[in-house]
Amino acid sequence: MSTHVETTGPLTTESGAPVSDNQNSQTAGVGGPVLLQDQLLIEKLAHFNRERIPERIVHARGAGAYGKFTVTADVTGYTRAAFLSEVGKETEVFARFSTVAGNLGAADAVRDPRGFALKFYTEEGNYDLVGNNTPVFFIKDAIKFPDFIHTQKRDPYTGSQEADNVFDFWGLSPESTHQVTWLFGDRGIPASYRHMHGFGSHTFQWTNADGEIFWVKYHFKTDQGIKNLTEEEAAVLAGQDPDSHQRDLRESIETGDFPNWTVYVQVMPASEAADYRFNPFDLTKVWPHADYPLIPIGKMELNRNPENIFAEVEQSVFSPAHFVPGIGPSPDKMLQGRLFGYGDAHRYRVGINADHLPVNRPHAAEARTHGRDGQMYDGRHGGAKNYEPNSFGGPAQTDKPLWADVAVSGATTESVAPSHAEDNDFVQAGNLYRLMSESEQARLISNLAGALAGVTRDDILRRAIENFRKADADYGKRLEAAVEALRG
Numbered sequence: 001m002s003t004h005v006e007t008t009g010p011l012t013t014e015s016g017a018p019v020s021d022n023q024n025s026q027t028a029g030v031g032g033p034v035l036l037q038d039q040l041l042i043e044k045l046a047h048f049n050r051e052r053i054p055e056r057i058v059h060a061r062g063a064g065a066y067g068k069f070t071v072t073a074d075v076t077g078y079t080r081a082a083f084l085s086e087v088g089k090e091t092e093v094f095a096r097f098s099t100v101a102g103n104l105g106a107a108d109a110v111r112d113p114r115g116f117a118l119k120f121y122t123e124e125g126n127y128d129l130v131g132n133n134t135p136v137f138f139i140k141d142a143i144k145f146p147d148f149i150h151t152q153k154r155d156p157y158t159g160s161q162e163a164d165n166v167f168d169f170w171g172l173s174p175e176s177t178h179q180v181t182w183l184f185g186d187r188g189i190p191a192s193y194r195h196m197h198g199f200g201s202h203t204f205q206w207t208n209a210d211g212e213i214f215w216v217k218y219h220f221k222t223d224q225g226i227k228n229l230t231e232e233e234a235a236v237l238a239g240q241d242p243d244s245h246q247r248d249l250r251e252s253i254e255t256g257d258f259p260n261w262t263v264y265v266q267v268m269p270a271s272e273a274a275d276y277r278f279n280p281f282d283l284t285k286v287w288p289h290a291d292y293p294l295i296p297i298g299k300m301e302l303n304r305n306p307e308n309i310f311a312e313v314e315q316s317v318f319s320p321a322h323f324v325p326g327i328g329p330s331p332d333k334m335l336q337g338r339l340f341g342y343g344d345a346h347r348y349r350v351g352i353n354a355d356h357l358p359v360n361r362p363h364a365a366e367a368r369t370h371g372r373d374g375q376m377y378d379g380r381h382g383g384a385k386n387y388e389p390n391s392f393g394g395p396a397q398t399d400k401p402l403w404a405d406v407a408v409s410g411a412t413t414e415s416v417a418p419s420h421a422e423d424n425d426f427v428q429a430g431n432l433y434r435l436m437s438e439s440e441q442a443r444l445i446s447n448l449a450g451a452l453a454g455v456t457r458d459d460i461l462r463r464a465i466e467n468f469r470k471a472d473a474d475y476g477k478r479l480e481a482a483v484e485a486l487r488g
Contacts, residue, residue: 062098107238108245116198121363142337163454328403449482
């Protein structure tokens with residue numbers, strides 16, 4: 001007999017049949033073997049075995065929240081995107097923050113970039129902006145991404161992350177020097193998701209109503225202020241409270257202390273890209289603010305927690321290919337690879353109908369496609385025809401491109417990205433180092449030396465240090481001395 005004194009109605013099986021006993025399975029007589037005919041038992045065990053979907057290969061450990069984006073400046077001169085069309089306009093958003101390398105059960109307080117993924121539920125469909133808490137990345141071409149992530153994950157032989165793998169790849173990929181300097185600096189371990197900036201990182205295309213093209217970069221500046229953890233503080237917190245960042249985000253929203261970010265863009269007229277001193281589509285480079293100042297355009301507030309972590313955070317999907325009219329991609333080779341890679345990951349991990357789930361489907365628009373069937377299809381199309389063109393009143397193409405065409409020329413080839421006047425793999429890493437105060441430099445050296453001290457091969461160690469020396473002679477000299485001191 002049930003011990004519940006209040007109910008909301010009878011417990012049922014997944015097919016809706018009432019459950020008479022949820023405490024005892026059916027047996028062949030008292031004390032006998034369990035019967036295969038016990039539908040409730042079989043259904044519960046089978047569902048339990050399938051409660052987890054494959055975790056994300058990267059960004060597995062994350063937390064999310066809903067909120068709103070509010071336009072605070074007129075940007076119609078740059079883009080015709082409807083959700084940016086007037087000052088004061090609000091758009092619902094869903095944000096997911098995450099670490100990169102850790103698995104689903106990893107601790108939050110670790111030295112790792114943080115994912116900063118946003119879904120804008122606009123009236124023209126969902127717009128996804130999938131960025132990080134750093135304005136740059138380790139590599140500039142998506143063909144290197146699987147190799148890079150393999151170095152950050154567990155070694156196939158030892159089952160552990162290996163410093164040899166990490167610094168071997170970074171040393172052989174000198175374009176990573178800028179991002180590594182970011183990662184081992186003070187901002188490498190944010191105190192919480194609320195106390196870090198976010199960046200679209202890539203360059204994107206904005207197109208206005210007149211067809212003019214602009215290249216843009218997004219910046220989300222935390223209104224809570226930057227707060228970070230030292231290596232020592234993070235080690236203690238990760239052990240005491242592995243869920244520290246997720247807990248902080250949830251509890252701040254529960255208490256009404258809603259986190260906010262001020263949103264800025266850098267805008268480059270398309271005509272200036274070819275002659276800019278850095279390749280504007282290189283993900284390992286920033287656009288110095290002196291060249292392209294930050295323009296404030298809006299505010300983002302997170303004010304509602306998910307009701308179910310699995311349904312709304314674990315099953316949420318973001319794809320940089322989800323654009324809306326007036327916004328599009330750039331020739332950034334990392335972005336180009338991600339346009340395919342993210343959607344393909346979602347199709348494998350969540351299923352071909354992942355975009356039908358409540359957290360992923362459009363909230364302010366209606367998805368009208370001819371895609372049918374597949375795992376978890378909900379039959380939403382009824383008996384409507386599943387092809388186009390058709391003469392039965394089905395959805396049809398608009399003949400209006402979402403973004404502007406970009407001229408290309410030359411032969412198809414495995415090409416290196418074009419080099420601009422001041423392009424090299426070390427200049428911006430050196431600039432970043434020299435921007436740091438003496439105390440910031442000292443912490444950077446200490447953090448990097450601690451990681452490098454775990455490298456076992458001298459050739460890998462020398463090559464890694466040499467990249468930092470090329471960024472700044474003092475940087476390399478101090479790092480070499482610190483590593484030698486640690487290694488005795």
